[in-house]
Amino acid sequence: MSRFHAVYDKLNEALDDMPYDELGVSVELQDQVELIWMQPKKAQKRRDTQDIELAMDLMVVLSEKDDRNVDNAIQQRLANRLELRTFCDLKAETVAISKLVKQFGKDAQNIRQIMGLFGKFKRIIGFEEPSAQDFSVSSRTLEKLPSLSIPHEFLCPITLEIMTDPVIVATGQTYERESIQKWLDSNHRTCPKTGQILRHLLVVPNYALRNLILEWCEKNDFELPSKAISVGSDGSSSELVKQISCLVQDLSSSQLNARRHAILELRTLSKDNPDNRILIANMGGVTPLVQLLSFPDSKIQEHAVTALLNLSLNNANKRVIAREGAIPAIIDILQNGTDEARENSAAALFSISMLEENKVLVGSANGIPPLGDLLKNGTVQGKKDAATALVNLSLHQANKSRAIKAGAIPPLLDLLEDQNLGMIDKALSLLWLLASHPEGRGENKECATSVLLELGLHNSSFVLASLQYGVYEHLVDIARNGTNRGQRKAYSLLQHMSKCEHIA
Secondary structure (H helix, E strand, C coil), rough: CCCHHHHHHHHHHHHHHCCCHHCCCCCHHHHHHHHHHHHHHHHHHHHHHHHHHHHHHHHHCCCCCCCHHHHHHHHHHHHCCCCCCCCHHHHHHHHHHHHHHHHHCCCCCCHHHHHHHHHHHHHCCCCCCCCHHHHHHHHCCCCCCCCCCCCCCCCCCCCCCCCEEEHHHHHHCEEEEHHHHHHHCCCCCCCCCCCCEEECCCCCHHHHHHHHHHHHHCCCCCCCCCCCCCCCCCCHHHHHHHHHHHHHHHHCCCHHHHHHHHHHHHHHHHHHHHHHHHHHHHHHCCCHHHHHHHCCCCHHHHHHHHHHHHHCCCCCHHHHHCCCCEEEEEEEEHHCCHHHHHHHHHHHHHHCCCCCCHHHHHHHHCCCHHHHHHHHHHHHHHHHHHHHHHHHCCCCCCHHHHHHHHHHEEEEEEEHHHHHCCCCCCHHHHHHHHCHHHHHHHHHHHHHHHHHHHHHHCCHHHHHHHHHCCCCHHHHHHHCCCCCHHHHHHHHHHHHHHHHHHCC
């Protein structure tokens, strides 16, 4: 990349303001030189755009200030871009991270962020994200025994940590019980290490290996990690099960303070922990949360819709939430709630509508117009959430027409002109979707005019290139028959084209 930019800089310097008249160069050759000059510019733009998109995804996933968790779709996209998609990829990355921890120690901020990010990637393919407690144990072990090499056969192939409860699966491979159980609970039916299909899902304790691990630990004064609290048959701590059960009951309490406390606690518990989302739903927490969406208290509504947003990050919960009739109530909060409640309502509709059947439900429940209003009049975060939801919903053909009729295109044009919002990519994505619908093509011609004018004012080569694709006739038509705004943009662009051609 560095060599490319060095060459580009030299080309740019040589070709910029080339005195064609003095050199007696023909017009045809000038056009060829201009085209050559444009190629590295295009390549640079593509590289910059990809870098920006990757950086934005990283900022979202690594953000510690955002009060909401990141949807799996964003994490999946980031994992794909970083090429961390398979067990082998994750295993190699884990080894690399372990070396970094040994080299820099657990207090390095970069290491903590990488570990947190890597934990999210593990969850995507069915691994559990390591808790802060687990990470601190591993770090203490490394600090205590920096030169000690744990035998490879004592390490779980999934977590690469020493096993405390090794079990054998159908292929004969051994894993830590908790890790392989989570893999199987995520509907995987293959052996993580070999990729073979498992003939059955039974696991058998590997007592021989466990005894060897215990003997090695005693000989090397190595303390195995131990769980601080007892766990139930489903793997959840008995204290946590009891706590969530009481909180779910308090959601229906006659005491307003008890309700407020319960809903805020459930919002917090469901924010970061995937297991808690499943546990809250399994213990009947969705129904009372949906009922509280209509409670005559704005803060309770805000906490309820945010808690449901967190729960909806689990795919099974998306169906449960929709089945309980939450969508109309969420749309009502989207129209009438506090700023934060409206933002989180839009984010919740985006998350729920990741399932195709829920896209239909949101559209038929008249959820598109309030998203369009939030896109136009909301806070900066509200506009981003509305745009994200509309992009997802517009993947369903009927919702494209609804978005166009709801007036989504004019505010999208405004977003294109405001670079400070950082929403140009989302706006263009939505406009591209709407342009595929017959009702949106006319308005999107005016959108394309705005984009081309913005590009042309900063670089006349774009204008010259567009003329080769026959845009002139379309611009004349818009200047005559478009909306007032479209006519102004088309007329300005035609004038700019005339100047560029004269200069050329």
